[in-house]
Amino acid sequence: MSVKYIVLGYLSWQPASGYDLKKIISDSETLPWSGNSNQIYRALVELHEEGLVDQTVETQEKLPARKIYTITPKGKEMLVEWSKDTPMAPQFRKPFLGQLLWADQLTPKEIDQLLDDYLNAVGEKLFMVRVQADRKPDTPDRTPREAYLWDMARRNWIASYEMELNWIREMRQELRQFDKEFAKRDA
Amino acid sequence: MSVKYIVLGYLSWQPASGYDLKKIISDSETLPWSGNSNQIYRALVELHEEGLVDQTVETQEKLPARKIYTITPKGKEMLVEWSKDTPMAPQFRKPFLGQLLWADQLTPKEIDQLLDDYLNAVGEKLFMVRVQADRKPDTPDRTPREAYLWDMARRNWIASYEMELNWIREMRQELRQFDKEFAKRDA
DNA sequence: GATGACATGTAATTCGTTACATGATTCC
DNA sequence: GGAATCATGTAACGAATTACATGTCATC
Numbered sequence A, B: 001m002s003v004k005y006i007v008l009g010y011l012s013w014q015p016a017s018g019y020d021l022k023k024i025i026s027d028s029e030t031l032p033w034s035g036n037s038n039q040i041y042r043a044l045v046e047l048h049e050e051g052l053v054d055q056t057v058e059t060q061e062k063l064p065a066r067k068i069y070t071i072t073p074k075g076k077e078m079l080v081e082w083s084k085d086t087p088m089a090p091q092f093r094k095p096f097l098g099q100l101l102w103a104d105q106l107t108p109k110e111i112d113q114l115l116d117d118y119l120n121a122v123g124e125k126l127f128m129v130r131v132q133a134d135r136k137p138d139t140p141d142r143t144p145r146e147a148y149l150w151d152m153a154r155r156n157w158i159a160s161y162e163m164e165l166n167w168i169r170e171m172r173q174e175l176r177q178f179d180k181e182f183a184k185r186d187a
Numbered sequence C: 001g002a003t004g005a006c007a008t009g010t011a012a013t014t015c016g017t018t019a020c021a022t023g024a025t026t027c028c
Numbered sequence D: 001g002g003a004a005t006c007a008t009g010t011a012a013c014g015a016a017t018t019a020c021a022t023g024t025c026a027t028c
Helices: A002-013 A018-027 A037-049 A073-083 A095-101 A108-135 A144-186 B002-013 B018-027 B037-049 B073-083 B095-101 B108-135 B144-186
Strands: A053-058 A066-071 A091-093 B053-058 B066-071 B091-093
Touching: A002 A018, A002 A037, A002 A066, A002 A073, A002 B095, A018 A037, A018 A066, A037 A053, A037 A066, A066 A073, A095 A108, A095 B002, A095 B144, A108 A144, A144 B095, A144 B144, B002 B018, B002 B037, B002 B066, B002 B073, B018 B037, B018 B066, B037 B053, B037 B066, B066 B073, B095 B108, B108 B144
Parallel strands: none
Antiparallel strands: A053 A066, A091 B091, B053 B066
C-alpha cells in the first residue's frame, strides 16, 4: 500500500519511468525501502491496472525503450484520499537495544567499544541524511507549504538520529562513571 | 537472527517454555516483533538443534505438557559472541512522513486534523511504553549494570516517542501560523 | 576488455504476520 | 454456555530483499 502511495506521489509531481523511480527511492535515506525493482515495477503495473496512471512507451534510438507513467485524474483523487488516511504510529527497529539487554557479560571496555561503534553507525546515517537534505534533489516545492512539509520531514529524520546520538553520548559518560566507581570499590 | 538472540537472552536469565516467551515478546512494546508463535517455536527448535539450549518436557496433571528450555554453556558462549556483533544503525519506519510529502492537496484543517491524529497515535504508544516501564516485568536485574542497561533501553524508547511528539507540536504551531498569514494575504 | 549507466523485468529466499487447529481447564 | 488461559504447533499469506537475466552504449 505504502510503496504504491509513494510511487503515485512522485508521479503526481512529474511523469517518470520505473527506472527513474527506482533510483529516487533507492537513493533516498529516508524512504523506508531498498528501492528494489521488483516492488516498483509491480506497483506500477498495479497502479496501471487500477487506472490511476497512464502508460506510454517511449522508444529511444540507442537506448532501451522507456515506459513513462503519468498520473490520471482518478489517480490524483486517489492520492488525496490516501493522504487523509489515519496516520500510523512510527515504528522503531533498533536491534542494538535488544543487543544491549544481554550485554552485561561484556567487559566495560567491550561495551564502550560497542557504544562507539553504534555512535559511528548512527553518525554516518545522520551525515547521509544531511548531505541529501543539502543536495535537495527530487523535491517538488510547488507551493511554499509543500516545501515546508518536505522540510519538516527532513527535520524529523535529522532529529531522530540526533536524539539517538545524544542518548549514546549520555550513556557512554554514565557508564564510564559507573566503571570508575566500581574500580574504586574493588581496589 | 535477531529473534533467536532475544529468545536465547531470556533463556540466559531463566528457563522458560515457548508459551512463556511468546507472552513476554508479544506483550513488550519495545521488542520489534509481534511475538507470534511461529517465529518463537521455530527459534527454539533451531536453538535446540544447534545445541544452544536443552529441552526437558514437563508433564502437568491437568494442563498440557510444557517444554522447558534451558540455556547450555555453549549457548552462553554464543550469547556473548552475539553481544559483540557490530551494532546496526536504527531503522525508522515512519509511513506518516511519506504521507505528509504528498499532503499539500489537503486543506489546512485537514492537515491539522492529520497531525492531531498522529499526535494521539504517538502519545498512546508513549503511554504504553511508560506503563510497561513502571510495571517493570521480565527484567533480570542481576547486576546494577544490567539494571542500568535495561533502564537505558527504556529511556531510549521514551525519548524516541517524545522527540516525535515535540516535532508534531512544533509543526502544528508553525502550520497554524502559516495559515494565518495566508488568510491575511488573501483577504 | 571491464565497468557502469540505461532499462526492463523474473525468481528465489527471507522475514514476519494472521489465521487456523487442537484440547483441557477455569472463570463469569 | 461462552470466553479466557494454558500449551503446542501448522498453514497460508504478504512484504521486502537479494540475486538473476538480458542487452546496448559509453567510458576508462
